[in-house]
Each structure stands twice: as C-alpha cells, then as structure tokens.
Amino acid sequence: xxxxxxxxxxxxxxxxxxxxxxxxxxxxxxxxxxxxxxxxxxxxxxxxxxxxxxxxxxxxxxxxxxxxxxxxxxxxxxxxxxxxxxxxxxxxxxxxxxxxxxxxxxxxxxxxxxxxxxxxxxxxx
Amino acid sequence: xxxxxxxxxxxxxxxxxxxxxxxxxxxxxxxxxxxxxxxxxxxxxxxxxxxxxxxxxxxxxxxxxxxxxxxxxxxxxxxxxxxxxxxxxxxxxxxxxxxxxxxxxxxxxxxxxxxxxxxxxxxxxxxxxxxxxxxxxxxxxxxxxxxxxxxxxxxxxxxxxxxxxxxxxxxxxxxxxxxxxxxxxxxxxxxxxxxxxxxxxxxxxxxxxxxxxxxxxxxxxxxxxxxxx
Numbered sequence: 001x002x003x004x005x006x007x008x009x010x011x012x013x014x015x016x017x018x019x020x021x022x023x024x025x026x027x028x029x030x031x032x033x034x035x036x037x038x039x040x041x042x043x044x045x046x047x048x049x050x051x052x053x054x055x056x057x058x059x060x061x062x063x064x065x066x067x068x069x070x071x072x073x074x075x076x077x078x079x080x081x082x083x084x085x086x087x088x089x090x091x092x093x094x095x096x097x098x099x100x101x102x103x104x105x106x107x108x109x110x111x112x113x114x115x116x117x118x119x120x121x122x123x124x125x
Numbered sequence: 126x127x128x129x130x131x132x133x134x135x136x137x138x139x140x141x142x143x144x145x146x147x148x149x150x151x152x153x154x155x156x157x158x159x160x161x162x163x164x165x166x167x168x169x170x171x172x173x174x175x176x177x178x179x180x181x182x183x184x185x186x187x188x189x190x191x192x193x194x195x196x197x198x199x200x201x202x203x204x205x206x207x208x209x210x211x212x213x214x215x216x217x218x219x220x221x222x223x224x225x226x227x228x229x230x231x232x233x234x235x236x237x238x239x240x241x242x243x244x245x246x247x248x249x250x251x252x253x254x255x256x257x258x259x260x261x262x263x264x265x266x267x268x269x270x271x272x273x274x275x276x277x278x279x280x281x282x283x284x285x286x287x288x289x290x291x292x293x294x295x296x297x298x299x300x301x302x303x304x305x306x307x308x309x310x311x312x313x314x315x316x317x318x319x320x321x322x323x324x325x326x327x328x329x330x331x332x333x334x335x336x337x338x339x340x341x342x343x344x345x346x347x348x349x350x351x352x353x354x
Contacts, residue, residue, distance in 0.1 A: 052168055062156075086165035089130065092142075092157045092184060101155040103140065119160065122130045 005029065011036045013043050013061070020061045022091070037079070041072045042091075044083055055086035062094030069095060069111060073118045080122055130160035133189070136336070138176040141185045157187055170329060173336065201242040206303050207249065220244025256297055263294040 002010065007028045015021025022043045026033065034046035034054055041061055048054040058079055063072050073095075080087065096102055097115040135141070140153035159174060166172070171192045176185045207213050220241040227233045270279060270287045279287070340347045 053164075055165055055168060086168050087130070087162045088159065088165050089161070090157075090159040090187070090189070094156055096155060100139065103153040106152075119130055119132070122160075122162075 009033070011038060011043050011045060013038050013041075019064075022059050022061050024057065024059050037083075039075050039079060041075055042079060044079055046083065053086060055088065056083040058083070058087065058089040060089060060091035060093060062092055064094060066108070066111060070114065073114060076118065077122065130162055131166075133159040133161055133172065133174045135187065136173060136175050138185070141176065141187065143183050146183075157184055159187065159189060166329070201246065203245070204249065204304070206300070207245065210252065212248070212252070216244055216248035217241055256300060260294055260297040260301070263290045263297070266290055267294070 002008070002025055005027045006025050009028060010023060010025035012024070013020070013022040020041075024036075024043050024045050026045065026047070030047060031050055032048045034048045036046070037044045041063060042058050044056055044058040046054055046056050058076070060072075060076065063069055076089065093115070095111060095115040096107075097112050097119060099105070099107065135155075140155050141157040142154050144152040144154075169191045171190075173190045175188050175190070177188055179185050220243065221237050223244070224233065224236045224240050227236070267287055267290050270283060273279065273283075
C-alpha cells in the first residue's frame with residue numbers, strides 16, 4: 001500500500017477495533033532512522049539526518065477514559081525521558097488544555113489541568 | 126511555559142474534530158495537536174501547520190510542512206536604536222544625497238526616501254554581522270585568558286584587555302538583546318528581563334501568525350510566494 005519510495009519503512013501500533021492504531025512511515029531518502037519504539041499509546045521514531053542533529057518524532061493516540069488518560073500522559077513522560085534531544089509529538093491526544101479548544105462549556109477542568117502540567121513539565125530534558 | 130514543549134499553532138482553523146456530520150450544531154473540539162521542544166523548532170524554523178478537509182473521518186488531517194515558510198522580501202522597518210549608533214547620520218546623509226534632483230520635486234523626494242530606506246537597511250545589515258562577529262571574537266579571547274589564568278597569573282596588560290573586552294561584550298550583548306526584543310514586540314517585558322532565544326522564539330511565532338498561505342484574486346487562488354505580491 002505504501003509507495004516504493006518508502007521501501008517498507010514503517011512502524012505501527014495495531015488498532016483496537018475501529019479506534020486507535022498508529023502508523024508511522026517514512027521515505028528512504030529522509031536518511032537513517034536510529035531507533036524506533038512502540039508503547040501502549042504511542043509510536044516513536046528517531047531520525048538521524050546527515051546534516052543536522054538527531055531528533056525524535058512521537059505519534060500518539062490518546063485514550064477515551066479518564067483513568068487511561070492519566071496513564072497516557074505518564075507514558076509520554078517516560079518516552080520523553082528515554083528519547084532526549086529535539087522532539088516533535090503529534091496526534092489525537094483526546095485531551096484539551098484551554099477553554100477555546102471546545103465550542104461548548106462542558107469541560108473536565110481537572111483533566112485540562114493535568115494536560116497543562118504535562119505541557120509545562122516536558123521539554124528541556 | 127517556555128521551557129516545556131510548546132504547541133505548534135494550526136493556521137486558520139480552531140477545531141479538528143466534530144461530534145456529528147448531520148447535527149446542525151455539533152460539538153467541535155481541538156483534539157489533534159502537535160507539540161515541539163524549542164530545539165526542534167530551532168532545527169526546523171520553516172514549519173507551517175495546516176488543516177486539510179477529511180472525506181469520511183470525524184477528524185481533520187493535520188499537515189505539517191517543514192520548509193513552508195520561506196524568507197520573504199523585507200518591508201522597511203525603522204529601528205528605534207539606529208540613531209544611537211555611530212555612523213547613523215552619515216549613512217542617512219550619504220543615501221539622501223545620492224539622488225540627483227529631478228524636474229518634479231515630489232519625484233525627487235520620493236526617490237530620496239526610497240534611497241534612504243535602502244541605504245539604512247544595508248548599513249544596518251553590514252553593522253549587524255559586524256556586532257555578532259565582534260561579540261564572538263571578544264568572548265573567545267576572554268575564554269582564552271580564563272584558561273591561561275588557570276596555569277599562570279595574567280600580566281597587567283592582559284588583565285586590562287580582558288576587562289575591556291568584557292565591558293565591550295556586555296554592551297554588544299545588550300544591543301543584540303534590544304534588537305531581538307523589538308522584533309518580538311514583547312513590550313510587557315522590560316529590557317534585559319529574558320534571554321535572546323526566547324525573544325526569537327516569539328518573533329518567529331508572530332511571523333508565522335502573519336503568514337498568508339493563500340490569496341484569492343478574482344477567481345484565482347494564489348499559493349506561490351512570488352505571486353502574492
């Protein structure tokens with residue numbers, strides 16, 4: 001299904017029914033990939049370009065239930081702890097951290113606070 | 126906030142998920158996001174995050190380009206600190222006088238303004254490269270003296286030079302900070318309050334917010350950078 005320029009370069013996390021599932025694929029000409037890891041809710045790939053610093057891409061799929069969300073944020077802290085250097089983290093977090101992120105006022109403020117703390121704490125490692 | 130991960134803003138769209146396609150007023154939420162660390166952004170300063178339309182998903186795809194914001198022709202900005210620098214008046218005079226009078230005095234005036242703006246811009250560019258390399262050189266010499274001091278006492282003339290260089294590099298750093306602060310338009314921060322990297326970060330963010338991905342002229346949509354002028 002992937003184009004030939006991908007050369008079967010991919011890492012994935014299988015979906016749970018119709019939800020979840022992550023596929024990270026990259027073109028060969030992007031350069032070498034140093035390491036990859038698959039965690040419960042995320043897939044991480046370390047790119048090592050020849051002309052600049054190695055950096056990590058983490059793709060996430062955030063869970064629906066509150067208890068799982070707390071674990072999910074912890075997972076991302078752990079991933080970050082083991083993936084130093086420049087970091088890009090992308091995906092469906094299933095979390096919001098400010099009121100403008102939603103068009104109604106049905107908000108889970110405790111969870112928003114947790115997400116905001118995650119944003120503040122990470123990076124700079 | 127600055128030392129954590131920071132969110133990459135999506136251009137022109139607030140929400141990425143809808144609860145329903147049939148309901149006239151669905152719940153809309155921004156569930157999909159991208160965050161990066163400051164050093165990631167340093168490595169890919171040309172990023173641009175846009176939202177695409179989806180066919181049958183309740184999420185919108187996010188498309189992050191890594192080299193989408195290319196340097197554009199610079200608009201003339203008068204920098205408030207220019208007049209305090211040596212050579213400013215001379216640069217203005219030289220550019221102003223470089224235009225020969227035309228028959229229409231208004232033409233002459235317009236050309237003089239244009240020449241002065243261009244002259245000041247290149248004067249400032251010449252001096253900036255200069256400040257930066259001066260600062261780097263001063264720091265390197267200070268470092269060498271510091272290393273030497275670990276194995277032998279410094280001579281009086283070496284001490285004199287090191288102290289002078291320190292004073293000089295303080296002044297240069299403060300000037301570079303002022304420049305960065307003006308770029309970032311963070312007026313709520315007082316001069317010297319924070320570091321230069323932070324200001325650059327905000328300046329970049331502002332530039333990104335001002336970026337125009339496409340323009341509609343009549344029935345044509347223009348997306349190429351050079352066509353937008």
